[in-house]
Amino acid sequence: MPTRPHLLYAHRARHSRLAAALSCLLAVCMLAGCAAPRIAGRAESEQRLSPCESAVEAASAGTERAMSADSPITMRYVAAKQAQHDWLDVAVQCPLRFAEGTMRSAQMQYRTQQLARVLGANSKTLTVxxxxxxxxxxxxxxxxxxxxxxxxxxxxxxxxxxxxxxxxxxxxxxxxxxxxxxxxxxxxxxxxxxxxxxxxxxxxxxxxxxxxxxxxxxxxxxxxxxxxxxxxxxxxxxxxxxxxxxxxxxxxxxxxxxxxxxxxxxxxxxxxxxxxxxxxxxxxxxxxxxxxxxxxxxxxxxxxxxx
Structure with a gap:
């Protein structure tokens, strides 16, 4: 079946535009200097959180969930119960945040017991x-x-x-x-x-x-x-x-x-x-x-x- 002239012309035109675009991209890279190829795993290791940063991130996220009025009460209870431990981890892992981690753990312990009473759950306190x-x-x-x-x-x-x-x-x-x-x-x-x-x-x-x-x-x-x-x-x-x-x-x-x-x-x-x-x-x-x-x-x- 013979190829229609206008389809053949369009096909050749698309190839011409693609070739031109690639040429422009190559020229820009040569003038500006393209970034070196990414080394696998390098970005991940550079972004790895310290024990203190990981503890703060987990505790802060858990506290936000525990205090959110939009979350079901069961989810708030579970979040508060975990956050009370996570803030203690902050107190131990972060030399500059001992007082904050300790007090926020107390807040989350209290929050846990409040929610436990509403749910009728038996939650053991962390008291020492x-x-x-x-x-x-x-x-x-x-x-x-x-x-x-x-x-x-x-x-x-x-x-x-x-x-x-x-x-x-x-x-x-x-x-x-x-x-x-x-x-x-x-x-x-x-x-x-x-x-x-x-x-x-x-x-x-x-x-x-x-x-x-x-x-x-x-x-x-x-x-x-x-x-x-x-x-x-x-x-x-x-x-x-x-x-x-x-x-x-x-x-x-x-x-x-x-x-x-x-x-x-x-x-x-x-x-x-x-x-x-x-x-x-x-x-x-x-x-x-x-x-x-x-x-x-x-x-x-x-x-x-x-x-």
Whole structure:
């Protein structure tokens, strides 16, 4: 069958245009210099995230899902439950973000329990009240002494409050049951024991604990008190716990900024485990404060960072 002249012309014209385009592209490459061929795997290795970056990325994404009103409640619960662990990973892996990782883990622990109650689920908390299993920590002795002071002061305050509520001198819907069933005294003992354990881990640092502290505020405002950090009025025990959490995190964070991990893999693992327990201890104080009515929102818990 003979080829139609106009089809043959169109076919030849398309080839001519393609050849011209290729010629132009070759000329541009010769003048400007085309990029070198890509080496397989190079871009991937250059973009590989550090352990700290990976932890922050995972924790931030999980928190966003946990707080999203557009997600089903089951998905929010699962996200919050994972995020509470991921933020602890941030506290351990990121020397400059210990305090943030610890506090955000406490927020996600509280969020997890809120959602669990709605779902009727039984979710175990991550709380740690003592350092019984810790053999060493990669934290300076002076920082541990400061953290021990915070825990010892909280132990004294909760003991004083327990006495006032048990004796009936003070009454409050949140605090009274804690005093009557012995919870408040148990909290006091745990604070004091944690402080003692920190000093044992401090390698002979100067002990700053005073054992006895001022009681004016506790006696005058046993039920509710104003947090001097942000001006919020909240349950007195909650403010005691939040103040302890803040002081511990600040003391430890000062040390983690210059922290040097050992070279031995086993020693590194032991050091990170110790740091994790310190993070959990401070997060437990903050989580306890949330349960007693202290606001868990950023405006309340990160107020000191904005000053």
């Amino acid at each position: 009240t003592r350092l019984d299993s810790v053999a060493s920590v990669p934290i300076g002795g002076d920082a541990l002494a400061q953290a021990a002071l915070a825990d010892d002061r909280a132990g004294f305050a909760t003991e004083v409050l327990a006495g006032r509520f048990v004796s009936g001198v003070a009454r409050d819907a949140r605090t009274t049951p804690l005093a009557e069933d012995g919870t408040l005294l148990a909290m006091s003992e745990n604070h004091k024991q944690a402080a003692s354990q920190m000093m044992q881990l401090s390698n002979g640092a100067r002990d700053l604990r005073q054992k006895l502290y001022g009681t004016d505020e506790l006696l005058a405002h046993s039920a509710n008190v104003t947090d001097p950090v942000n001006g919020l009025r909240a349950n007195t025990v909650a403010v005691v716990e939040m103040s302890c959490a803040r002081e511990e995190m600040q003391a430890i964070a000062q040390s983690t900024r210059t922290m040097e991990l050992p070279d031995d893999a086993n020693a590194v693992q032991q050091a990170q485990q110790g740091l994790l327990q310190l993070s959990l201890l401070a997060a437990t104080h903050a989580y306890t404060a949330f349960n007693l009515g202290y606001p868990s929102s950023d405006y309340a818990v990160f107020a000191a960072d904005d000053e």
